[in-house]
Amino acid sequence: MYSVILKTATKYLTPLMLLFAFFLLLRGHNEPGGGFVGGLVAAAAYALMVISYGVKTARKELKYAPLSFIILGLSIALISGIPALLVSETYFTGLWTEMKFPVIGKLGTPLIFDIGVFFLVIGITTKIIFTLAEEDQE
Amino acid sequence: MLIAVLSGIIIAALTPLIFRVMKEKASLLLSLVPVFLFAWYLSYYNRVANGEIIKEVSEWIPAMGINLTFSMDGLSLLFALIITGIGSVVFFYAAAYLKHDKYITRFYVYILFFMASMLGVVTSDNIFGLFVFWELTSLSSYLLIGYYFDKESSRKSALQALLVTGTGGLALLAGLILLYIITGTTEISEMLAVTGISSHELYTGAVILVLIGAFTKSAQFPFHFWLPNAMAAPSPVSAYLHSATMVKAGVFLLARLNPVLGGTEFWQNTLLIFGGTTMVIAAFLALKQTDLKKLLAYSTVSVLGTLTFMIGLGTETALKGMVIYLLAHSLFKASLFLIAGSIDHETGTRNVSQLSGLKSFMPFTAFVAIFAALSKMGFFPFYGFIGKETLYDAVLKSGSNEILLFSAVFIGGAVSGFVAITAGIKPFIGRTIETPKSPHEAPLLMYAGPIVLASAGFIFGLLPESFTGNIVEKTASAIAGTNIEYTIKLWHGFNLVFLLSVVTLVVAYLLYRFRTKFTNISIASGVGDFIKPSMLYDKSLSMMISLARGQTRLLQNGYMRYYIVLIVSTALGLTGYVLFTSVDMSVIDISFDITFSEVVILLVMIAASITAIKAKRRLSAIASLGVVGYGVAIIFIMYGAPDLALTQFSIETLTVILFVLAIYRLPKYLPFSNTTLRFRDFIIAAASGVMMTMIVLLVTSEEMVSQLKSFFAENSLPLAKGKNVVNVILVDFRALDTMGEITVLAIAAIGVYALIKLRMEGRK
Known part of the structure; x- marks a missing residue:
């Protein structure tokens, strides 16, 4: 599929979508959003890229293999429960710093967990989309 | 004690690393593990010998009363010493035996894991802790029997052992739960204080289930068939697991629970009958083996049968005899197995008729073999002699059915002697026969250990009281549940027992001398063909496989449309049943306001649904379904659930993209269904729609009192520092659930990838 309009639009839309995804991730704890939706929006950005530029370009833009994102996401999520163990709480008990930040609110381990979810969702969605799209090309 | 048990598992995990660093020397280093543990357990000897029972508790699941409680009395210590002592010998032996084996690393991982689990079984005081370790021994036994995994027979034997002992394990778990219900405690030491166990209505059931567990593990008739097949394992494994330790776990369990469950006619007679039957049948079957x-x-x-039999006999002498015989058997049978391994290793055959005159080639091995064989025969002054004498003594004093019981024990004893001569002496004496490999002495590591074991059998025999008196006394006391005082003596004088002992040896020799005839009798008698529980195993296994195949063909036939019909109608049937039988429908309140915007969205969704059904092309069907999804998302927004709406929008968008990518691969869009089928599908779809509507109406008509809702609303900010309740639940209150869900997602993604990639590779 070749469309100049779509290609040009994609060029401007993808960075915006990724930024928005990141924004959704960070504000998730207090406002609508979160790692899951953020991950989906980010993955949608790459899906758009697959449609307008093809899988090869999309893969290049993602830089690392989708599987790495899955591994990264799962590991971050798993590790985010460990600080609680260090202060003898149950695994996954949330811990927060006292400082407050705009948009994010207080920093804490649940945010780290959400970041894990974010990367994992990007990983699995792109994995499936890329695999299906590659099969189409053959 | 927890650390002693866990050390084996931890070192097992490090074993691959140790092998990578140390290469060939790693096996020697790892062999020091059981040696250290042996020394560590030995340091408890004096305290236990003085009658102390050492206890240790580490919390595990305290809410359910399941803790890792360890206790050490005579019985535990004796077993722990056998496990680590013979373990040391076997570990060193395997270092030479498997020296050039590709998978030696795995061997040490498995066997360390086994040793740790076995130590857990014998020192656990909590029944559920014991059960967990018990299952771990089955698991490691499975891995070790299947060690030569490239042979089909190995894999089959391993699976057989796992299924038989695993089924027994399930029965044991049920039995232990009944025991817990009867006594109200999970600690064996506390059960001892509970009275009236045998008059409880669940007693018989508990006993039967526990016995199935013990009998499968200790290869009692009719579950004995897995043990000879387990010989597919390397010889060190056979020596360690399948003669000295793991198969004795069942006997250990009987001994451990004897003071709790024993003392009734049911318990004693069952053990006596099954033990005796096993002893005699296995003896007959042994006669024809080459x-x-x-x-x-x-x-x-046969020996395992004898041990069960003696617990069944239950007198003081019987229990003492059982302990002595158990220790003696562990020493000589482990040696004989290791020697069988050496013979196999150096001559290339294990066929007894091809082995003769090896003593000039393998002098050290021959020496050990003859020592071990003499102890097994019950020859004076070996430890096995004392074992056999005490056994005979106990049977003759049992007070009822002496003749019947004695003839059973006599057959067992005579055949044991016959086996000792055939396996331990015959291969080494007489004239030399050509063997597949030209025989030579085994390496030092392969006879040094057996020499220690066989000499122990000799020294224990000479000085039984000073070396084993205390521990035997304390073990027998633990089994009896009362204090037993006893002095072991080697020599009791020329009495009836000694005479019978001599007769046994003579019969054993005659059996050996005319073995071909007896072999024929054993074959002709048909004991092996007539009584064949393994047939039952084979049949039930193949039945299970065909059942699984049949129901897979029925339920998983590969047609998507079929799955959907099945899933929807099952849900419909089950929910509908509850809805119509136990829910009051009159509460449904349909007087609610509906706004103009809602009507518009609904009409759009209905129109989209109809378009999806009527669509002539896939793409339009998919797009219409996307419209329905967007409609739902708008409803979410109108009812104040922006989070859900956001997710729904993204999901719908991505789903449409995925569909579009997938449909290129699909064959042309053809209607397969005829009018009847369409009508059926219409009924199912409409019914599920109606049901869903009714459920929603029902839920909204009644004010549901949910504590969760208010809990999350109130605590989200103070406890979890977040205003977005949905997100707080996902990443904080229910983080563990989310963790599970994202793991499933990751696995699903890999599954999708595998399915597509495999198909692509297949096409190439």
């Missing part, structure tokens, strides 16, 4: 290891395996089954 494979060195199978011969020893049947003899082991």
